[in-house]
Amino acid sequence: METTIIPLITDEQKQAEETWRKSIPAQVFLNYFFAINYHIEQADDATGGLQHLPFFRAHQAELTETDVQAITKLLHASWSTEYALRATAELGDEEYLRNALHWTFPQAYHTIMAGLQAFLYTAGVRSNNASLVRREVGRLVVRNAYPRPVSFYAAGAYGDFSIHRLPLAGYKAGLHIAGKEIDAQAQIGQFLRTTRKIKAQATRQQVQANPNTAVRSQKTGKVLDKWTAAHWQQITWRLGYTTIFDLLGRLRISQTSREIERFVEADIDFQLFHQSLLNIVRYLNGVHETYVAKAMGLERYQQLVAELPKHLQNSFVQERLRTRIEPVLRDDTPMLQMAA
Numbered sequence: 001m002e003t004t005i006i007p008l009i010t011d012e013q014k015q016a017e018e019t020w021r022k023s024i025p026a027q028v029f030l031n032y033f034f035a036i037n038y039h040i041e042q043a044d045d046a047t048g049g050l051q052h053l054p055f056f057r058a059h060q061a062e063l064t065e066t067d068v069q070a071i072t073k074l075l076h077a078s079w080s081t082e083y084a085l086r087a088t089a090e091l092g093d094e095e096y097l098r099n100a101l102h103w104t105f106p107q108a109y110h111t112i113m114a115g116l117q118a119f120l121y122t123a124g125v126r127s128n129n130a131s132l133v134r135r136e137v138g139r140l141v142v143r144n145a146y147p148r149p150v151s152f153y154a155a156g157a158y159g160d161f162s163i164h165r166l167p168l169a170g171y172k173a174g175l176h177i178a179g180k181e182i183d184a185q186a187q188i189g190q191f192l193r194t195t196r197k198i199k200a201q202a203t204r205q206q207v208q209a210n211p212n213t214a215v216r217s218q219k220t221g222k223v224l225d226k227w228t229a230a231h232w233q234q235i236t237w238r239l240g241y242t243t244i245f246d247l248l249g250r251l252r253i254s255q256t257s258r259e260i261e262r263f264v265e266a267d268i269d270f271q272l273f274h275q276s277l278l279n280i281v282r283y284l285n286g287v288h289e290t291y292v293a294k295a296m297g298l299e300r301y302q303q304l305v306a307e308l309p310k311h312l313q314n315s316f317v318q319e320r321l322r323t324r325i326e327p328v329l330r331d332d333t334p335m336l337q338m339a340a
Contacts, residue, residue, distance in 0.1 A: 026266035122295035138241035
């Protein structure tokens with residue numbers, strides 16, 4: 001008489017385990033962006049608003065009509081891309097949002113970058129060079145041009161990174177969605193460190209590939225394969241600061257590589273991912289638009305919004321003007337609303 005052997009782990013359980021294992025990178029990425037959104041929502045209080053920043057209060061610009069047209073073009077690009085991102089959320093169920101990552105990742109990145117360029121234009125930085133934009137916005141973050149929820153950054157050489165304005169960033173990040181501020185800051189801190197590490201390694205590769213910049217052995221004159229801490233220190237100035245905008249840049253990098261396929265095939269909450277991205281977009285675009293409105297003058301900005309293309313009329317653009325920009329510029333309420 002044969003004895004039936006019941007396996008301790010079924011094929012279904014093995015498949016579920018394999019799916020979970022493959023989903024970890026995507027889950028970590030979701031955790032990061034959810035953590036940023038969570039931190040923004042937790043820290044976006046009356047004392048953390050733009051109107052309390054000396055940098056914002058001092059912000060002004062002399063803009064010609066040509067300048068205003070250039071800024072308007074950048075804002076239209078930002079708003080049209082945000083419009084498309086919002087449309088995906090309205091149309092999409094879970095399965096649709098899963099496959100939409102191919103375009104929502106770059107949309108979230110590009111809408112914020114276009115708004116950032118509009119702000120930088122009013123600050124005298126008039127370039128679409130990605131490296132220059134990243135360097136300049138890094139300096140602005142450090143100079144407290146941004147509200148507290150997004151003013152964090154990483155600095156330092158490879159192997160000796162320091163995290164600033166995230167006091168809880170030193171705690172170990174978990175594999176779960178942030179439920180407390182300590183979880184959110186730990187995950188943002190980890191995201192900053194891994195992103196700066198990637199940037200440092202890419203910079204080293206670029207430096208060593210160029211015969212004119214390569215670090216060489218003092219004895220043999222050959223290009224060094226192994227680096228010490230002192231060698232890493234030599235290229236730290238090339239890294240600039242690592243800010244929220246570098247973290248958003250990871251969306252663009254993921255979209256242009258095979259990494260996007262891992263996200264599409266993963267078992268994660270795609271609606272939560274999309275909502276987190278959209279909330280971050282709302283917040284940062286609102287910050288940049290408020291700076292532009294201050295530099296341009298509220299009345300001129302209101303006119304710009306009143307003359308929007310048809311698809312943007314009576315939309316989130318007007319809502320953000322009414323609930324976020326006008327209250328700050330008129331200073332009739334200290335509270336920024338997150339609704340728009």
